[in-house]
Amino acid sequence: NKCGKRWHYQENNCHPLFLSLYVDKLPLSIRVMLEATIRNCDGVYTKEEDVQNILDWQQQQNKAEVPFSPARVLLQDFTGIPAMVDLAAMRDAVAKHGVDPSLVNPKCPTDLIVDHSLQIDFSKWSLKNQEMELIRNKERLQFFKWCSKAFKNVNVVPPDVGAVHQVNLEYLSRVVQLSDGFIYPDSVVGTDSHTTMINGLGILGWGVGGIESEAVMLGQPVSLTLPQVVGCKLVGSINPLTTSIDIVLGITKHLRQAGIAGKFVEFFGPGVSQLSAPDRTTIANMCPEYNATVSFFPVDQVTLKHFKKTNFTQEKLELLESYMKAVKLFRSYEDPSEDPEYSEVIEINLSSMVPYVSGPKRPQDRVAVGDMKEDFQSCLDEKVGFKGFHISKEKQEIRVPFLHCGQEYQLAHGSVVIAAVISCTNNCNPSVMLTAGLLAKKAVEAGLVVKPYIRTSLAPGSGMVTHYLSTSGVLPYFNQLGFEVIGYGCATCVGNTAPLPEAVVDAIKQGDLVACGVLSGNRHFEGRLCDCVRANYLASPPLVVAYAIAGTVGIDFEKEPLGVTSEGKEVFLRDIWPSREEVQQTEEDTVISSIFKDNIECSDSVVFPWDPKSTYIRSPSFFSRLSKELPQPQSIENAHALLFLGDKVTTDHISPAGSIARVSAAAKYLLSKRLTPREFNSYGARRGNDAVMTRGTFASIKLCNRFMGKPGPKTLHIPSGQTMDVFEAAERYQRDGIPLIILAGKDYGSGNSRDWVAKGPYLMGVRAVIAESFEKLHKNQLVGMGIMPLQFLPGQNADSLELNGKERFTISLPDTLSPRQQLSVQVNASFMSTHVNPDLCSTFQ
Incomplete structure (x- = not known):
């Protein structure tokens, strides 16, 4: 491992042959986690007991919490720009404390792909669209270029090369990494839920929030409960008229009905051999739609055939094959004797798929x-x-x-x-x-x-x-x-x-x-x-x-x-x-590979030269109160509900990515900066400006707030009884020193991973979200920003407790917190009990 120690199965004094047989029973996705845990075992973030838990996967699945250190981080520009803005702001903050700002760098190699800023201004003129993209997003692109020069371990792929997942598949995937004298499996976490596409090439990876990705960039592993692994056995022959999309949707339906939320899916069986590498990545892409964490296709001969068409040299291909076979990460789908043991097995007949x-x-x-x-x-x-x-x-x-x-x-x-x-x-x-x-x-x-x-x-x-x-x-x-x-x-x-x-x-x-x-x-x-x-x-x-x-x-x-x-x-x-x-x-x-070029100019300074006139890039306020002392959790007293929401509130509702409406709070801000509506661009393009993004939080025209009689980005300012924009209400509450909560129903925060779905509410003054259930990724994002995701007890909700949202809420925190701990939340003169989400404790340790 990275401490220079040779890790072995010390606790049971196992013979190497027995250990090999033990590993043979593990799903291949778990073997990748095992390798990363052994290699990164430093006694601090990753400990020997973590290795032991992964080896004992059959007994510890869905029980033990384990760390995972990916080989790299993948960012797209919508979620990547706030992460890089945060790093630039960190340099400013440490410089004020007399620390060399050049020491602030991602520890984990990070690729940032600029792909989300393109708009269709001209449906018949592609070059004109690209010209408009460069003009409209000049400030953002200059900032990205500065990041690629100023930060170590940052690679920026410029616009007009391709979409993030396609670039990840074509250029960035390695399957086998070589670094610091180690050869090890490629793995990745990305700020997009569809990062799982890379699973189709035998690379373990999944989507995380922007807040989690920043932690990984700075050297912290991702923490996850050791997952159950569902073996998805593919049998039967593919109908000639069925496309890979039909297969995707068919498998998605089966797996959604199987109830595999939060689990790993690993494909095996003779049907897998009929799928090309692109077919597999297409299937793996839909992983978020059936709520699994990954959809893993182990490396086989089809994977090797795919990489022969790319820029892999013969030497790389030979290394890939020999290494993957040596560490038992290569398999033949036609040989059932190689099938690992899974938590459960689901069989899908490919011949049943129709368009x-x-x-x-x-x-x-x-x-x-x-x-x-x-x-x-x-x-x-x-x-x-x-x-x-x-x-x-x-x-x-x-x-x-x-x-x-x-x-x-x-x-x-x-x-x-x-x-x-x-x-x-x-x-x-x-x-x-x-x-x-x-x-x-x-x-x-x-x-x-x-x-x-x-x-x-x-x-x-x-x-x-x-x-x-x-x-x-x-x-x-x-x-x-x-x-x-x-x-x-x-x-x-x-x-x-x-x-x-x-x-x-x-x-x-x-x-x-x-x-x-x-x-x-x-x-x-x-x-x-x-x-x-x-x-x-x-x-x-x-x-x-x-x-x-x-x-x-x-x-x-x-x-x-x-x-x-x-x-x-x-x-x-x-x-x-x-x-x-x-x-x-x-x-x-x-189908062959292509190349791209880099042509963006930027500053060479160690700290970013913030332009106070910029409406795209602004130093956020997250680090304005940075100190050397660790902040302690504080109880919430006499909070008001900013919003009273129902079920299925998506990240699109919380932090829209589309156009900026002319009557919105964000539009008022941009108009005050003397921009015309044609220059507003989109929320996604302006994620580097906290002033725009905070005003854009809960700005969806489809937001259904139970305080209002119709959908829209409005809410009730409870003390005054006035109806106003959500941002304006939050701003008024903050001026009056009143903390805020949000009441919600089931599946709060489903959809794309965006860090502003947590950052925006945080800057609005939201201290807690009380919901019936949360989408796991969003729950982690709230935790990362210090917003408490509180969950009603089973069978309870706002209606059953006869809440109208206009009450005052007090949440008293004990000195220590533990997963699923019940807390007492005071509502006016009555009480209700909720339990905290399992990850909350990590926020306040």
């Missing part, structure tokens, strides 16, 4: 493509909810005419107005992108078109994707259907779609239409893509193209044609769908 989409509001609501027309009709009928829009029968057949570019069109319920082909996360797989390209080619050759008012876009995950689409000859056909490359980075997924044509918006509003967006992304909550587009569906790239051509989601592809040619010939989807063999051959012939 699906997900929507209209949540990724878990799958709809078989063959049932899509009927399902959308039922969504119109059902009451407003996760699947319903409650449109009266007499209004369901409405058609609204409008003019676009001098030609008349009609919109109806189900009309597609946004169609985005995105090749990151669950659609980075080359096979589905080439299927979409070949479908576009056949559609153009058949004389089909996409209506010009549909906001179409093609956002490749990286330059490699554009390269193989171009080399395969399908890119011009994408262009002819309106799917032109708009740039590289997250756009539609994070709400950066350019405004729809005014005539389209007017028609939607006039008919109160349920217009639709179709995208090959992984997030599509209502109002996220565009506030006037109420129904959004996740679909594979070829189905995005198909629905764009059809112009509606209310179509039965089997019985109805996609369109009619100028000669009057009906063209069905089956007529232009490429065969699996055609796609595989094209993939084999065209």
Whole structure:
């Protein structure tokens, strides 16, 4: 280990052969944790008892708390910029105490990919979008460049290279790391829930919050309960018409129903060998959607074949294979004698998979493509909810005419107005992108078109994707259907779609239409893509193209044609769908690596030269009271509830990433800085400015606050009885010295990992969140910021305790805290009991 000691199974004096047999029983994902724990055993963060607990995984799973030190940290710019701003502010803080600021550096190697700032200003002009990105985000990019020079162990990947997960897969993954005289398995934690994509290459990794990532960057291991590992056995043969996206959604459904929240999933069985490396990363990407921690595919011959196509040298490949075999991290899926022991086994038959989409509001609501027309009709009928829009029968057949570019069109319920082909996360797989390209080619050759008012876009995950689409000859056909490359980075997924044509918006509003967006992304909550587009569906790239051509989601592809040619010939989807063999051959012939360049200028100073006029980068106030004494936990007295929330409050509700509304508190701040609404950019792009992000906390137009009668970023200032913006109310409470809490229901904080979902409430003065249950990642973020995540006792909630949210709350803390400890919370003159979440103790040690 790093102390220079040779660790051995000392407690039981085991023979090496017995120890080898003991390790053979462990799941391979646990073996990676075991190696990292032995190597980093320093007696401080990682102790010998931690190694012992991992070796005794069968008995200690779901019981022992163990540390894990990943090989590297992965940041995307939305969550990466506040982390780097914090580090820059730390340099300022230690410099004020007479300490050399250059000593503040990430200890763990950190890669930061600038990929979330791209906006679609021009749907048909990709270079112009890239130019606008550089102009709009100049201050942020200069700061990132400074970080890459000023900090040790920081690598910044500039914009227009690719989306974070694609870059991670193509450039940053190593499988085997070489450093400080050690050879060890690659592993990673990232500030994005879909970091799990890397599991498809046999690399252990998962998403953490920005606050946790900063701790890892500074040398602290991630702490987690030794997980149960569910073995997912894949059997059967894949249907030729089934894409990897269909397999993803099918596996997601099975695993969600299996109840595996917080567990590791490790795939095995003969069916795994049928999946390419991109197939595996696509499946691993959806891990957060069924609430597992990782979805691990151990390294095998298919993994080696994948890396032969990359920039791996023959020497690297030989080292990879020999090392992984030597430490028993390489396996053959065809040999059942190599199967480890799992906590439980779930068997999934691949031959049962059929094409699906997900929507209209949540990724878990799958709809078989063959049932899509009927399902959308039922969504119109059902009451407003996760699947319903409650449109009266007499209004369901409405058609609204409008003019676009001098030609008349009609919109109806189900009309597609946004169609985005995105090749990151669950659609980075080359096979589905080439299927979409070949479908576009056949559609153009058949004389089909996409209506010009549909906001179409093609956002490749990286330059490699554009390269193989171009080399395969399908890119011009994408262009002819309106799917032109708009740039590289997250756009539609994070709400950066350019405004729809005014005539389209007017028609939607006039008919109160349920217009639709179709995208090959992984997030599509209502109002996220565009506030006037109420129904959004996740679909594979070829189905995005198909629905764009059809112009509606209310179509039965089997019985109805996609369109009619100028000669009057009906063209069905089956007529232009490429065969699996055609796609595989094209993939084999065209998918190769590409390169990128770095061209951003910055300052060479040790501490960052903060510009007081900057509205993008600002030194936060977190370290203004920094001292050498460890702060102690303090009780909360006579707090008011800032918000009274219900179930399923997502991180989008808490800290939106999309556009900044012109009437919001953040807009008022930016207007005071003499910016025009066109210069507001997005919340995601301004995460380096705490003034904007605090004002943007709870600024979602879909926030349902029980103090209010309708959704919106408003709340009740209880002492005065006035209704005001959430930020303005919090600011007034702070001026009056009144601490704040938040009341919530089930699954508080689900969704993307964003550190501002904890930092924002903290700066607003929120000291505790009392909810029925928490999403684990968000719970950890609250703990990291010193906000108490308190949980009602089982069977209790705000309603059962007859709370209206207007009470005063006092939370008395004992001298010591322990996991799930019951606390007494005083509400006016009555009492209720809650228990603290299991990780709270780590905040106050």
